[in-house]
Amino acid sequence: MVVTEERVREALAEIPDPEIPVISLIDLGVVRDVAVTGVRVRVEFTPTFLGCPALEAMRSAMEEKIRALGAEPEIQVVLDDSWSTDRITPEGREKLRASGFAPPAPRQADAPTLVQLTAQVFRCPYCGSTETRLDNIFGPTPCRSIRYCESCRQPFEQFKTI
Amino acid sequence: MPASELLLELADDELVLGWRDSEWTGIAPILEEDVAFSSIAQNEIGHARAVYELAARELGTTADELAFDREPAEYRCAQLVELRFVPDWARTIARHVLYEAADEARVAALKASDDAEVAGLAAKIDREEAYHRIHAQMWAERLAGERRFQDAMEELWPYALGVLPEELRPALGERLGRPLVDAVERGEHTGQLAPLWEEMTMVRRSVPGATW
Numbered sequence: 333m334v335v336t337e338e339r340v341r342e343a344l345a346e347i348p349d350p351e352i353p354v355i356s357l358i359d360l361g362v363v364r365d366v367a368v369t370g371v372r373v374r375v376e377f378t379p380t381f382l383g384c385p386a387l388e389a390m391r392s393a394m395e396e397k398i399r400a401l402g403a404e405p406e407i408q409v410v411l412d413d414s415w416s417t418d419r420i421t422p423e424g425r426e427k428l429r430a431s432g433f434a435p436p437a438p439r440q441a442d443a444p445t446l447v448q449l450t451a452q453v454f455r456c457p458y459c460g461s462t463e464t465r466l467d468n469i470f471g472p473t474p475c476r477s478i479r480y481c482e483s484c485r486q487p488f489e490q491f492k493t494i
Numbered sequence: 495m496p497a498s499e500l501l502l503e504l505a506d507d508e509l510v511l512g513w514r515d516s517e518w519t520g521i522a523p524i525l526e527e528d529v530a531f532s533s534i535a536q537n538e539i540g541h542a543r544a545v546y547e548l549a550a551r552e553l554g555t556t557a558d559e560l561a562f563d564r565e566p567a568e569y570r571c572a573q574l575v576e577l578r579f580v581p582d583w584a585r586t587i588a589r590h591v592l593y594e595a596a597d598e599a600r601v602a603a604l605k606a607s608d609d610a611e612v613a614g615l616a617a618k619i620d621r622e623e624a625y626h627r628i629h630a631q632m633w634a635e636r637l638a639g640e641r642r643f644q645d646a647m648e649e650l651w652p653y654a655l656g657v658l659p660e661e662l663r664p665a666l667g668e669r670l671g672r673p674l675v676d677a678v679e680r681g682e683h684t685g686q687l688a689p690l691w692e693e694m695t696m697v698r699r700s701v702p703g704a705t706w
Contacts, residue, residue: 382622
C-alpha cells in the first residue's frame with residue numbers, strides 16, 4: 333500500500349502522549365510537519381518542554397509506527413519558539429479537560445508573569461468554576477502546574493502556557 | 495569570543511545547576527518544593543542538552559561527550575552554580591533568585607543573535623525560564639524580611655555578577671538594586687565541582703561507550 337501523509341498522520345494519531353495518555357501526539361500538536369517522499373517519511377516535531385523525559389519515547393514510538401507502514405522514518409526535532417501550546421487541537425483540549433487537566437491559556441506575546449498566573453481566570457476542569465488559585469507552578473511533569481478549586485475543593489492540573 | 499564558547503558557558507551553567515537543584519529531590523522543606531526543584535532541575539538539564547547539541551555541531555562532537563567526557567577543569571560554568579547548599583534553604587533560594595535574573599539577561603541577548611538557530615532556541619528556553627523566574631520571585635517576596643536570606647543575597651552577589659559578561663552586569667545591578675562589586679569570574683573552579691563531576695559522570699566512566 334502506498335504511504336501517504338494522511339496515513340502517516342492517522343498512524344501517529346494512535347500514539348498516546350507517554351505522560352498524559354488521554355491525548356495523542358497529533359492532538360497535542362507537537363507533530364509540526366509530515367513529508368512523504370517515496371518510502372521516506374520525514375516528521376518534524378517539537379517537545380512541549382526541552383527537558384521532557386518523554387522525548388525519546390515519543391521519537392521511538394513515531395519511528396515504530398512509520399516502519400509498520402513499510403516506510404523509512406526520519407524524525408527531525410525542531411527546538412525553537414515557533415511551537416506553542418496554542419497548537420493543541422480543539423479535540424485535544426476537550427480530551428484534556430474531560431480527564432481533569434485544565435487546557436493551557438492562550439499564549440501572550442511575552443512570557444507569563446506572576447501577576448498573570450495569580451490574576452488571570454483559570455477554570456476548574458471538574459465543576460467549571462473560575463474560583464481557583466495557584467497552588468504550585470510545578471507539577472508531576474514540567475508542562476503542568478497545580479491549581480486548587482475553591483468551589484468544588486478539588487486540586488487539578490493546569491497545562492502551562494508555552 | 496567564538497559562539498561555541500558562549501554556548502558552552504550557558505550549557506555548563508544549566509547542567510551543573512540542574513544537578514545541584516536535583517539534590518533537593520526528596521528532601522526539600524515541603525512537598526511542593528520537592529516537586530518544584532525537581533522540575534526546575536529537569537528543565538535546566540533539558541536546556542543544557544539542547545545547547546550542547548548546537549555547540550557540538552560547531553565543535554564536531556556530541557552533546558554527551560561535551561556533558562560528560564571533559565575533565566572538571568575544562569568546564570566553563572560559573573562558580574555560582576557549583577556551590578553545594580543542601581540543606582541550606584536560604585542560600586538555595588538566594589542563588590535561585592540571582593541566577594534566574596542573570597540568566598534572563600543572558601538569554602535575552604542570545605534571542606537577538608544573528609544565528610537563527612541560537613535565537614530560536616533561546617526564545618524557547620526563555621518561555622520555560624519564565625516559570626523559574628516566577629517561582630524565584632514568589633520566594634524572594636516570602637523571604638524578603640529574613641536575615642539569613644538577606645545575608646545569602648549579599649554573599650552570593652559577586653558570584654551572580656560572574657555569570658554574565660561584563661557588558662551585561664550594570665543592568666543586572668540596577669535591576670536588583672545592588673552595587674557593582676568585583677565579580678567572582680569564570681575560569682577558576684571551586685573545590686565543589688570535582689565531587690559533583692565524579693558523581694555526575696560515574697556511570698559514563700564505568701562503562702565507556704555504552705549506549706542505552
